[in-house]
Amino acid sequence: MAGKTVVILGGGVGGLMTANSLRTLLPDRHRIMLVEKNSQHSLAASHLWVMSGDRDPADITRPIASLVRHGVELITSDVHGIDVSRAVVEVDSGSLSYDFLVVALGAEMAPELVPGLPAAHTFYTLDGAVRLRDSLRQFPGGTVAVVVSSVPYKCPGAPHEGAMLIADTFRRRGMRDRVDMHLFTPEPQPMPVAGPELGDAVRSMLDSSGVGFHPGHKLKEVISEKGELVFEGKEPVKCDLLVAIPPHRGPTLARESGLANETGWIPVDPATLRTKHDNVYAIGDATTIAIPGRWKLDVPLNLPKAGVFAHCQADVVARRIAAEINGSPASETFAGDGYCVLEAGGRMAGFAFGDFLATPQPKVQMRNLGRSWHVGKVLFEKWWLAPYGLRRSLLRAAITMGARAVGIPVHL
Ligand SMILES: Cc1cc2nc3c(=O)[nH]c(=O)nc-3n(C[C@H](O)[C@H](O)[C@H](O)COP(=O)(O)OP(=O)(O)OC[C@H]3O[C@@H](n4cnc5c(N)ncnc54)[C@H](O)[C@@H]3O)c2cc1C
Incomplete structure (x- = not known):
């Protein structure tokens, strides 16, 4: 042939x-x-x-x-x-x-689709994450807004993780009480595709981190000179540092x-x-x-x-x-099974997994916050970035065995 x-x-x-x-x-x-x-x-x-x-x-x-x-x-x-x-x-x-x-x-990222948004911070690119890290280090205190500008966007967990990790960096610097943290999204709940129960679980994680959650907020414009966010049909919101999930196309x-x-x-x-x-x-x-x-x-x-x-x-x-x-x-067919580690700061994470395509409701469960989920994500990172060879094979075996031991179908 x-x-x-x-x-x-x-x-x-x-x-x-x-x-x-x-x-x-x-x-x-x-x-x-x-x-x-x-x-x-x-x-x-x-x-x-x-x-x-x-x-x-x-x-x-x-x-x-x-x-x-x-x-x-x-x-x-x-x-x-x-x-x-x-x-x-x-x-x-x-x-x-x-x-x-x-x-x-x-x-593709298209921040230019929202007036004023290109000037905002983002952790959706590597350069953006570096610039944001530097700005967080110099931030004297005030209001930080993490804003999902539109749907769809990559990784339904990432904006929530981002808000909790930003809150955690201020906690580590001993200035958490000087920062007011908020997450705005046009969605009706966190991670709507994973169902209402999972949404409630993520909401309570945000609560524990002291992040205000504001669903139903569709960003229309950012007026940088005034530090103002304009949402459709809502009162303008003031913030000192804007972290955006830019529109995707x-x-x-x-x-x-x-x-x-x-x-x-x-x-x-x-x-x-x-x-x-x-x-x-x-x-x-x-x-x-x-x-x-x-x-x-x-x-x-x-x-x-x-x-x-x-x-x-x-x-x-x-x-x-x-x-x-x-x-x-x-x-071979694609079944819609997936999982998501939600970093909450303090080396703790939550873990959601299940069938995202199940109808009429997704069958996605959330496991409690724990250090092991964070360790699992770190191991995954090491595996993904390892060159072909013994180290990669060992990491793969460790992740697969660990996941099986706690009844989770991780497939690498
Ligand atoms: C901050 C953040 C956190 C995330 N966390 C998670 C997580 O915890 N778990 C999870 O499952 N997902 C996560 N994701 C999402 C995940 O990264 C993406 O869903 C995944 O990378 C999609 O894979 P892909 O192959 O479709 O696209 P990509 O990985 O984006 O790959 C597309 C590739 O195409 C290349 N390309 C584009 N146009 C051209 C061109 N014209 N010519 C040549 N090359 C081109 C690009 O350079 C790129 O390398 C996260 C994403 C972000 C931004």
């Missing part, structure tokens, strides 16, 4: 996992090409620890080449175009033809190539991750997967954008493509 070529666009969480899994599943005569514009990868979940001063950027950043399996062809280049009709993508050095394409281009390339729908995200079959085009899959943050039949809320309920889902979807897609190439039936 002639060798096939699988091209993967985007070397973040989903793209790296897809490329590495495929390399273990397919013989060497099949080519696996991973196209990524950056030569360095930083783990986004750890941006929060950069912000809190617990990590330096170098601690959470690795050359992408060290994270890909031997035999994956890493192409460090921008992707300039996708032509699904000709099965070709354009990169800096020319055209790449593919037999199978996996689009894992993530989400689907990848420009997905829109330009016709892969995206009217929302700008790529619709996929929820079970197979296949797009409307033959042999073209999409995974992770770039996609949109609606969850039908949920209780009524005023925000659209889609599968959250989270690394854990990109990771599982990558595995499904790799197995399906490998089965198709090997001529065996492709049976």
Whole structure:
């Protein structure tokens, strides 16, 4: 059989996992090409620890080449175009033809969509987390607002973790009583997609950290000169330090190539991750997967954008493509199981896990705050950033065994 070529666009969480899994599943005569514009990868979940001063950027950043399996062809280049009709993508050095394409281009940040927002702090980028860390160190006291500017956004837990970790940095500096902390979001409750009970659990974590939670607040404008946040239909709110979760949008390339729908995200079959085009899959943050039949809320309920889902979807897609190439039936499907460690500060964390796609209600449970969840997240960070070899294998075994011991289906 002639060798096939699988091209993967985007070397973040989903793209790296897809490329590495495929390399273990397919013989060497099949080519696996991973196209990524950056030569360095930083783990986004750890941006929060950069912000809190617990990590330096170098601690959470690795050359992408060290994270890909031997035999994956890493192409460090921008992707300039996708032509699904000709099965070709354009990169800096020319055209790449593919037999199978996996689009894992993530989400784009678009702070410019809200007037005044580009000047705000954010921990959603590594540079932003560094700048915010420095500003938190110099903050003399006052009101801090963490604002989710719109939905959807990456990682439904991150704004809550961010607010609690910021509160914790002030506690560690002995000035918590001089800082008033608030979290604003257009959503009706914390993490609505995980159900009302989980929302209550996260709310009580925020309460314990002294973070005021303000649902139903849709940000319209930031007037920096006055230190004022303007929300739709609400009184303006004053703050001294604004930390924003900027608006997100689907990848420009997905829109330009016709892969995206009217929302700008790529619709996929929820079970197979296949797009409307033959042999073209999409995974992770770039996609949109609606969850039908949920209780009524005023925000659209889609599968959250989270690394854990990109990771599982990558595995499904790799197995399906490998089965198709090997001529065996492709049976692997994505089930919507996921988990989320919510850092609360003081090296404590909560843990939510379950089936996010279950209908009519999600089946997501929350475990009590504990140090072990924090340790689990640290171990995951070490595993993700470790080069291939003994250390990575040992970390994987430790995480999987630890998770099994407490009855949690973690799959790395
Ligand atoms: C602060 C923060 C905390 C988070 N915490 C968690 C957590 O605890 N748990 C969790 O599950 N998730 C978490 N997430 C979310 C998680 O990081 C994302 O959901 C995950 O990275 C999505 O993977 P992806 O492969 O879809 O996209 P990404 O990982 O974003 O990868 C997309 C890749 O495509 C590349 N790319 C884009 N355009 C081009 C182009 N034109 N040419 C070439 N390359 C391109 C990008 O450079 C990038 O490397 C967090 C996110 C943030 C911001």
